[in-house]
Amino acid sequence: MPPKPKPQLTHFLLLPLVTPTSRPQLQSSLQRFFAEVTTPNDSRDPALPAKAIRPVxxxxxxxxxxxxxxxxxxxAACTYLQSLDIPTMLRAACDPPPATLSPDPPTASNPPPPQPLLTTLSGLHTLRPPTSTSSLHASPTPSSPHLLPFATALRAAFTAAGFLIPDSRPLTLHATLVNTIYARSAKSGKNRWTKGSGRFDATRLIERYKDVEWARDVRIEKVAVCEMGARVVGVEEGGGGVDQVYREVASVELP
Structure with missing residues (x-):
């Protein structure tokens, strides 16, 4: 029996990280990163293609x-997102639940407000062996310890409802900063970079940026469903070419 064809991926569920507060931080740190890694001073570091660096x-x-x-x-997927009780999911992700200073104990009709989701993006990591990778990411430092439990609960809910492609691996939240797939030619699909596979040795880059903070205390403000494929929205100042965003088709604001 021939293998079942892989489903066409059209959309994804995400937590946006770009807000009016976080954008200036990300803009500054990524512009500096872009300048450093596309024209490195040390020949032992790979000069990454400009198109591999993700826009803010x-x-x-x-x-x-x-x-x-x-x-x-x-x-149906958009309606399902709108139907979720996000405040309750956030409170359930807090274990143990946060203490309240209210003189009245929380009840079903008077629940404590859920804690805001805050995170700090730091370091440079890869999900592949660092000596042969095509992508690098920053990791969200859990300034809000309920970030991962909340995201895991969202993934479980959307998977059970039949909208997400099932994935048995533990959820690893990461913010991609480099991916050489974006250096491929739109016509041929081949990588424009001299390394045909798009993979490179990132060992020294990971060590160099292990303590870097890309943005501190980023407040995650919503959950969104977006189309695959970022779209150009305008010129990004100071390197990195044009800025890009994902087209949002549905979202729910976080409390």
Whole structure:
């Protein structure tokens, strides 16, 4: 029996990281990173292709990917997101629940407000062996310890509802900063970089940026469903070419 064809990936569930507060931090740190890694002073470091560096507007935390090939399926996924009780999910992710200073103990009709989701993006990491990788990411430092439990609960809910592609691996939240897939030629699909596979030895880069903070105390403000493929929205000042964003088709604001 021939293997089942892989579903076409059309959308993904994510936590956006670009806000009016975080954008200046990300803009500054990524511009500096762009200048350093595309024209390195030390010949032992790989000179990364400019198109491999992700624009500020595309920085996010992916929860899972979806195949929503019809308008009905897309509408159903958007409706499902809107139907979730996000405050309750946030409170459930806090273990133990936060203490309250209210003189009245919390009850079902008077629950404590959920804690805001804050994170600090730091370091440089890879999900592949560092000696042969095509992507690098910053990790969200858990300034809010309920960030990962909340994201994991979202993934479980969307998977159970049949919208996310099932993934048995533990969720690893990461913000991609480098991916050489974006240096490929749009016409041929081949990598424009001299290294045909797009993989490179990132060992020294990871060591060099292990203590870097890209943005501190980023408040995650919403959960969103976006289309695959970032779109150009304008010129980004100071390197990195144009800025890009993902087209949002549905979102829910976090309390």
């Amino acid at each position: 507007g595309a920085i996010h935390l992916t929860i899972g990917v979806m195949s929503l090939p019809t308008p009905d399926r897309l509408a």
